[in-house]
Amino acid sequence: xxxxxxxxxxxxxxxxxxxxxxxxxxxxxxxxxxxxxxxxxxxxxxxxxxxxxxxxxxxxxxxxxxxxxxxxxxxxxxxxxxxxxxxxxxxxxxxxxxxxxxxxxxxxxxxxxxxxxxxxxxxxxxxxxxxxxxxxxxxxxxxxxxxxxxxxxxxxxxxxxxxxxxxxxxxxxxxxxxxxxxxxxxxxxxxxxxxxxxxxxxxxxxxxxxxxxxxxxxxxxxxxxxxxxxxxxxxxxxxxxxxxxxxxxxxxxxxxxxxxxxxxxxxxxxxxxxxxxxxxxxxxxxxxxxxxxxxxxxxxxxxxxxxxxxxxxxxxxxxxxxxxxxxxxxxxxxxxxxxxxxxxxxxxxxxxxxxxxxxxxxxxxxxxxxxxxxxxxxxxxxxxxxxxxxxxxxxxxxxxxxxxxxxxxxxxxxxxxxxxxxxxxxxxxxxxxxxxxxxxxxxxxxxxxxxxxxxxxxxxxxxxxxx
Amino acid sequence: xxxxxxxxxxxxxxxxxxxxxxxxxxxxxxxxxxxxxxxxxxxxxxxxxxxxxxxxxxxxxxxxxxxxxxxxxxxxxxxxxxxxxxxxxxxxxxxxxxxxxxx
Numbered sequence: 001x002x003x004x005x006x007x008x009x010x011x012x013x014x015x016x017x018x019x020x021x022x023x024x025x026x027x028x029x030x031x032x033x034x035x036x037x038x039x040x041x042x043x044x045x046x047x048x049x050x051x052x053x054x055x056x057x058x059x060x061x062x063x064x065x066x067x068x069x070x071x072x073x074x075x076x077x078x079x080x081x082x083x084x085x086x087x088x089x090x091x092x093x094x095x096x097x098x099x100x101x102x103x104x105x106x107x108x109x110x111x112x113x114x115x116x117x118x119x120x121x122x123x124x125x126x127x128x129x130x131x132x133x134x135x136x137x138x139x140x141x142x143x144x145x146x147x148x149x150x151x152x153x154x155x156x157x158x159x160x161x162x163x164x165x166x167x168x169x170x171x172x173x174x175x176x177x178x179x180x181x182x183x184x185x186x187x188x189x190x191x192x193x194x195x196x197x198x199x200x201x202x203x204x205x206x207x208x209x210x211x212x213x214x215x216x217x218x219x220x221x222x223x224x225x226x227x228x229x230x231x232x233x234x235x236x237x238x239x240x241x242x243x244x245x246x247x248x249x250x251x252x253x254x255x256x257x258x259x260x261x262x263x264x265x266x267x268x269x270x271x272x273x274x275x276x277x278x279x280x281x282x283x284x285x286x287x288x289x290x291x292x293x294x295x296x297x298x299x300x301x302x303x304x305x306x307x308x309x310x311x312x313x314x315x316x317x318x319x320x321x322x323x324x325x326x327x328x329x330x331x332x333x334x335x336x337x338x339x340x341x342x343x344x345x346x347x348x349x350x351x352x353x354x355x356x357x358x359x360x361x362x363x364x365x366x367x368x369x370x371x372x373x374x375x376x377x378x379x380x381x382x383x384x385x386x387x388x389x390x391x392x393x394x395x396x397x398x399x400x401x402x403x404x405x406x407x408x409x410x411x412x413x414x415x416x417x418x419x420x421x422x423x424x425x426x427x428x429x430x431x432x433x434x435x436x437x438x439x440x441x442x443x444x445x446x447x448x449x450x451x452x453x454x455x456x457x458x459x460x461x462x463x464x465x466x467x
Numbered sequence: 468x469x470x471x472x473x474x475x476x477x478x479x480x481x482x483x484x485x486x487x488x489x490x491x492x493x494x495x496x497x498x499x500x501x502x503x504x505x506x507x508x509x510x511x512x513x514x515x516x517x518x519x520x521x522x523x524x525x526x527x528x529x530x531x532x533x534x535x536x537x538x539x540x541x542x543x544x545x546x547x548x549x550x551x552x553x554x555x556x557x558x559x560x561x562x563x564x565x566x567x568x569x570x
Binding site for chain 1: 476483486490496499500503506507509510511513514516517518521522525527528530531534535538539541542545546548549550552553556557565567568569
């Protein structure tokens with residue numbers, strides 16, 4: 001429980017800091033918020049070292065070592081998002097900076113609860129705690145029409161999807177007589193109502209991870225939201241939901257894999273293909289990354305369909321690497337957008353001539369997203385393909401590999417725009433603020449190094465056995 | 468009068484699909500929100516009926532439906548405030564008017 005308690009304390013302190021010194025000294029209260037959260041992150045690492053599995057609320061809340069690892073991972077991602085958002089919060093979003101930190105932390109609390117739930121009640125509460133403040137974050141930019149539109153689309157689809165999900169959960173309750181995951185696992189049978197409940201549940205959570213038949217909100221929301229919020233939404237929220245989904249499938253439905261393996265098989269194929277095909281025609285970089293993140297969600301689901309301990313380890317590893325890679329790309333997009341207001345791919349023509357460092361980091365991020373060998377993205381794809389292939393999903397892995405080739409095409413389009421195309425009016429040379437610089441350097445080092453640090457994968461794999 | 472359990476489930480299923488139809492077909496953002504409420508209430512009926520008639524020795528279903536009501540209230544509050552924000556900018560809350568972000 002240490003993680004959650006300390007996060008709640010940090011949330012209250014951030015709120016108080018905003019109330020007391022926020023009006024007089026905006027910078028001080030923001031730095032205090034970031035510093036407090038940084039302290040929380042470091043403390044969490046400390047606790048993870050000396051840790052024993054705990055449970056609370058009569059088994060509704062469970063933790064194990066892999067949960068700790070994922071929570072620490074989400075903490076690091078949130079720190080990076082805070083670093084990127086600092087410039088935006090001190091300039092454009094000056095009057096609502098305090099809300100940004102508080103709301104982001106409350107969604108993070110929801111994700112913590114969602115990850116370590118042992119009961120559908122706590123899972124539902126965590127999911128809603130994660131998604132309701134998220135809608136207000138998307139709408140944070142009150143003056144922009146796009147932001148309100150994106151938020152309206154997000155909150156309506158989120159409410160609809162959670163409605164579908166709890167309708168499914170109610171069917172599971174009617175057939176199994178319990179809401180605990182282990183109880184459902186013991187009582188689940190091929191009764192039609194149970195299968196219906198499972199299908200509704202997968203549809204509901206598919207909205208959150210933006211799997212394909214349920215992905216339509218993704219691109220609109222990503223484009224309309226403030227860029228720092230988009231970064232948070234595409235990485236942290238998606239990673240947490242994917243991990244929670246895998247935990248539930250493993251805990252509650254592992255006795256009956258034939259009920260969900262085929263659904264997931266089709267969902268993965270469609271997700272990867274549609275995400276890739278739509279990404280090709282995007283001109284707005286935020287929309288482009290939205291479709292790319294849809295197809296990446298499909299790859300993440302390969303770990304789910306493997307349904308083994310190795311699938312779990314490779315899913316966590318994939319999410320970790322995807323987090324750093326995508327945050328590198330979003331760091332660049334958000335600094336360029338904050339200073340020039342440009343997000344279109346045509347604006348990036350000739351970026352290398354004026355901003356060589358930014359162009360190189362963006363290139364590394366694109367190579368890593370596409371899975372080109374020396375970078376971290378290759379290793380994460382390799383492990384997740386291997387996990388799926390070991391369970392005999394050869395055709396699926398083959399289709400995913402074909403899609404990797406398609407995805408290379410559009411990732412390289414960005415690289416081509418930056419390095420090869422010439423532009424009459426390239427972007428001016430941009431001076432990045434120090435906070436974003438630190439974030440970008442961390443992400444770049446991780447893209448270059450994480451693939452080669454093999455102890456990391458074995459560290460995760462050790463913890464994911466019998467989680 | 469004795470009402471069989473199945474009729475409750477038929478009612479909740481009907482409510483659910485009316486809600487889904489409304490979510491897809493209605494043009495006003497507030498009506499879309501009301502359709503979502505129908506879906507949530509359908510799930511609530513399922514929980515309460517399953518608890519009362521199939522597993523009368525427990526309380527889990529009742530408590531779950533209470534939580535759903537509370538969370539739905541929070542969700543509606545946020546959704547309404549966002550819809551008001553849309554109204555301030557577009558001067559209407561027609562679903563067709565929020566069409567700037569597409570393709």
